[in-house]
Amino acid sequence: MDDLKDVILEYVIAEYADEDDKVTFDTPLISGGLVDSFSMVSLKRFLEMKYKITIPDAEATPEAFDSVNKIVELVRRFIS
Amino acid sequence: MSYNDRVRGIYQQQLSDIREAGLFKQERFIHSPQAADIEVEFPSGAKLKKVINVCANNYLGLSSHPEVVRAAHEGLDARGYGMSSVRFICGTQDIHRELEQVVTEFLGTEDTILFPSCMDANAGVFEAILTKEDVMISDRLVHASIVDGMRLCSAEHDTYKHGDMRHLEQKLQQWKEKRLRVIINDGVYSMDGDAAKLDEVVKLAEAYDALVFVDDSHASGFIGKTGRGTHEKCGVIGKMDIITTTFGKALGGASGGCVSGRKEIVEMCRQRARPYLFSNAMAPVIISGVLKAFEILKGSTELRDKLEENARYWRSGLTEAGFVLKKGDTPIVPVMLFNAKLAQNFSRDLYAEGIYAIGFFFPVVAKGQARIRTQLSAGHDKHHLDQALEAFIKVGKKYNILGKTEEEIIAAYGL
Ligand SMILES: Cc1ncc(COP(=O)(O)O)c(C=O)c1O
Numbered sequence: 001m002d003d004l005k006d007v008i009l010e011y012v013i014a015e016y017a018d019e020d021d022k023v024t025f026d027t028p029l030i031s032g033g034l035v036d037s038f039s040m041v042s043l044k045r046f047l048e049m050k051y052k053i054t055i056p057d058a059e060a061t062p063e064a065f066d067s068v069n070k071i072v073e074l075v076r077r078f079i080s
Numbered sequence: 081m082s083y084n085d086r087v088r089g090i091y092q093q094q095l096s097d098i099r100e101a102g103l104f105k106q107e108r109f110i111h112s113p114q115a116a117d118i119e120v121e122f123p124s125g126a127k128l129k130k131v132i133n134v135c136a137n138n139y140l141g142l143s144s145h146p147e148v149v150r151a152a153h154e155g156l157d158a159r160g161y162g163m164s165s166v167r168f169i170c171g172t173q174d175i176h177r178e179l180e181q182v183v184t185e186f187l188g189t190e191d192t193i194l195f196p197s198c199m200d201a202n203a204g205v206f207e208a209i210l211t212k213e214d215v216m217i218s219d220r221l222v223h224a225s226i227v228d229g230m231r232l233c234s235a236e237h238d239t240y241k242h243g244d245m246r247h248l249e250q251k252l253q254q255w256k257e258k259r260l261r262v263i264i265n266d267g268v269y270s271m272d273g274d275a276a277k278l279d280e281v282v283k284l285a286e287a288y289d290a291l292v293f294v295d296d297s298h299a300s301g302f303i304g305k306t307g308r309g310t311h312e313k314c315g316v317i318g319k320m321d322i323i324t325t326t327f328g329k330a331l332g333g334a335s336g337g338c339v340s341g342r343k344e345i346v347e348m349c350r351q352r353a354r355p356y357l358f359s360n361a362m363a364p365v366i367i368s369g370v371l372k373a374f375e376i377l378k379g380s381t382e383l384r385d386k387l388e389e390n391a392r393y394w395r396s397g398l399t400e401a402g403f404v405l406k407k408g409d410t411p412i413v414p415v416m417l418f419n420a421k422l423a424q425n426f427s428r429d430l431y432a433e434g435i436y437a438i439g440f441f442f443p444v445v446a447k448g449q450a451r452i453r454t455q456l457s458a459g460h461d462k463h464h465l466d467q468a469l470e471a472f473i474k475v476g477k478k479y480n481i482l483g484k485t486e487e488e489i490i491a492a493y494g495l
Pocket of ligand 1: 196197198199200202223225266270295297298325326327328335336337
């Protein structure tokens with residue numbers, strides 16, 4: 001699962017970023033205005049399908065999804 | 081629970097957070113009818129100031145048009161003031177149905193149902209026609225009322241990057257197992273003034289067996305050669321499955337909205353849409369005004385032609401002066417300033433010069449994309465635009481942004 005971080009970053013860039021947006025592991029996604037809370041749903045769905053996990057709505061908060069690093073943390077908790 | 085100090089404190093804290101974030105909204109009191117020239121009391125208690133309005137949705141100048149006002153008076157006399165009923169109990173007059181038929185014909189659809197507002201139309205339509213077996217795929221910049229409507233609906237939802245047809249196509253592929261796919265877009269996007277590429281959307285819809293929904297609130301009455309809307313501009317009249325629009329902007333500007341489209345979908349709204357079922361019927365006085373607005377538009381394209389000419393004149397004047405504009409060819413012309421504080425100061429200085437135009441910044445638009453959004457009207461005459469242009473140039477010089485590129489403005493003021 002070493003590539004978890006890269007896979008998620010790659011998805012976030014493809015799904016949300018425009019050509020001139022620079023996105024790193026720490027870029028604030030939701031508070032930075034890149035991902036709106038409504039579009040966050042597709043990210044959650046991607047993670048659940050890709051890693052065969054279920055993230056309860058109560059855990060899928062804008063804070064928990066606010067950067068690739070935080071998302072990785074969240075996903076790891078559910079994988080293990 | 082009583083409204084004690086603790087409860088009051090909760091709200092006072094929230095309000096002060098809003099103020100601190102610079103997001104506190106304040107109304108400006110207008111003491112005259114809506115028009116190009118208005119008289120404004122701002123701040124509250126200040127002496128009345130005559131200003132030119134360049135931020136109304138009064139695209140066709142019909143909000144205080146003498147013929148519309150007269151028709152409303154006549155409607156008031158003939159049909160009374162209010163209905164005191166929802167449509168299906170005893171709130172439908174012949175003129176409600178007449179307006180529905182007029183809208184259907186104007187938009188080139190199969191049928192139409194009126195709602196108290198377009199906000200209500202958007203809030204009600206998805207839940208009325210879609211279930212868990214379906215998916216709504218929306219452009220990321222659709223209007224807030226559409227987002228609310230999608231939230232109220234049990235169908236799956238997904239979004240695509242603004243105007244990005246490749247991304248939309250991926251999403252359509254991804255959801256091909258669903259019973260129904262609905263592609264959801266605004267016709268003209270109110271913050272950027274760009275129009276949806278409905279011809280390309282229709283091609284994808286046909287290829288992937290999807291329905292097309294468009295909210296044409298910022299287009300109905302003036303976009304397209306005869307003002308039918310974005311579908312006319314894109315050459316796809318008759319191919320829209322669902323159009324929602326408002327009578328609160330170009331079409332008289334009072335209030336009211338509708339869902340227009342395939343007749344079964346409209347009928348489902350009549351049976352199921354909650355804002356239709358549980359909110360009062362539009363007042364006859366407004367129906368009469370909107371009917372007159374459509375009559376004027378069907379008689380001549382003069383108003384939308386004048387609006388188009390005004391928009392061209394305004395856009396080229398600002399461009400020549402050296403402002404950075406959002407590209408587009410609609411009467412919504414955003415003057416880009418990028419920095420939120422600069423946009424606020426610019427708007428304040430314009431007001432001092434007699435021009436009423438508002439700054440928009442995050443979260444209404446993306447961070448670093450602050451702007452003054454200007455909106456043209458057929459009610460503007462050349463002298464209004466020249467005076468406004470002069471004020472923009474004067475204030476632009478003060479902040480030294482004329483002829484500067486995006487990068488240079490950002491370098492000077494930050495994001
Ligand atoms: C795209 C869009 N849809 C719907 C609405 C809401 O229209 P109404 O004022 O009729 O509720 C607006 C108005 O702000 C709008 O811009």
